[in-house]
Amino acid sequence: MRFRPCIDIHNGKVKQIVGGSLKDEANSAKDNFVSELEADFYAELYKKNGLSGGHIIILNPVQSEFYDEDIRQAKLALSAYPGGLMIGGGITCDNAHDFIDMGADKVIVTSYVFKDGKINYDNLEKLKNAVGKEKLVLDLSCRRKYDKYYIVTDRWQSFTEVTIDEATLDFFADYADEFLIHAVDVEGKAGGIEEELVRLLGNWAKIPITYAGGVGCFEDINKLKVLGKNKLDVTVGSALDIFGGSMPFEKVLDVCRS
Numbered sequence: 001m002r003f004r005p006c007i008d009i010h011n012g013k014v015k016q017i018v019g020g021s022l023k024d025e026a027n028s029a030k031d032n033f034v035s036e037l038e039a040d041f042y043a044e045l046y047k048k049n050g051l052s053g054g055h056i057i058i059l060n061p062v063q064s065e066f067y068d069e070d071i072r073q074a075k076l077a078l079s080a081y082p083g084g085l086m087i088g089g090g091i092t093c094d095n096a097h098d099f100i101d102m103g104a105d106k107v108i109v110t111s112y113v114f115k116d117g118k119i120n121y122d123n124l125e126k127l128k129n130a131v132g133k134e135k136l137v138l139d140l141s142c143r144r145k146y147d148k149y150y151i152v153t154d155r156w157q158s159f160t161e162v163t164i165d166e167a168t169l170d171f172f173a174d175y176a177d178e179f180l181i182h183a184v185d186v187e188g189k190a191g192g193i194e195e196e197l198v199r200l201l202g203n204w205a206k207i208p209i210t211y212a213g214g215v216g217c218f219e220d221i222n223k224l225k226v227l228g229k230n231k232l233d234v235t236v237g238s239a240l241d242i243f244g245g246s247m248p249f250e251k252v253l254d255v256c257r258s
Contacts, residue, residue, distance in 0.1 A: 001225055002233040003256040004210045005046045005054035007039050007077050007085070012069030014039050016238040017059070018188035023157065027064055032188055033244035039077035045242070047081040049253060055108060055137075055180060055210070055235070058089025059155055078103035086137055088180070089155075093126035100135060107131060108180055110139040111153040117160040124175055134177050140164060141182035142197070149197055156184045164197070169204050176207070183213030190216030190239040193224055202228035210235055217247065221255055 008015055011027055014035040021030035035042075039056070046054050056077055058070045067090070074087060079102075087099050088108025096107045113124045127136055141156060142149040142164050149164040162168060164181075172179070181201065183194035193214040201209050211228065212235035215221060224234055236252055239245035 001256050004233045004235045005051050007056045009070045009073045010059040011066045016243045032238040039073040040080035043077035043080035056087040062090045093130040096131045106135045106137045108137040114153045136176050138176040139180045143184045178208035180210045186214030198227045205231035
């Protein structure tokens with residue numbers, strides 16, 4: 001299991017939020033942690049510890065008054081650790097290469113490949129052609145509804161009609177180098193992982209998958225290893241001591257590597 005670090009940016013600040021609380025209206029979210037440090041501090045920390053494949057997520061929409069400041073923070077991080085981080089938030093086929101040129105290893109996309117809750121096949125092809133499969137990460141973050149997990153878009157606010165299952169994963173694997181999947185209902189709550197989702201992902205695991213959501217203690221990491229058959233990578237956010245939580249950063253790295 002690899003530890004995949006994160007830098008979440010909202011309203012121009014590095015933050016940890018409760019995922020399900022994010023709203024575009026008034027740029028609101030329930031904050032768990034707001035850093036007094038800029039994004040390059042975290043990028044340099046991850047670089048120092050040899051952590052690659054982390055993700056920067058811009059949580060404001062492009063239309064937000066804070067978006068330019070979000071981009072400034074993202075540039076700081078990418079400049080501090082070129083080639084070591086991926087980035088998502090407002091990515092399209094038109095701007096994807098701009099972020100690669102800024103230093104992103106890969107771009108992460110969700111909303112652009114969905115329209116009216118359905119897969120936008122044209123946009124999916126355009127993205128693949130623009131950056132290549134090897135530079136594209138699909139964020140298939142999901143929420144539970146009617147005993148299934150549905151992919152959510154627009155910064156986790158809108159349900160699509162697409163469920164997370166083996167057929168869906170098989171389809172998207174033809175377009176992406178890896179998946180990033182937040183279990184949105186538990187994201188930022190540090191109250192335990194989505195066990196059923198982890199089992200599903202671990203049973204599939206044909207390309208790299210980073211799971212995020214709900215890890216609040218070392219038992220959760222060990223449970224993720226078992227249920228995910230040691231095939232999933234993990235992101236820990238709000239529970240880390242570097243983000244105001246109780247789990248020591250260095251010990252989390254040791255447990256993931258063991």
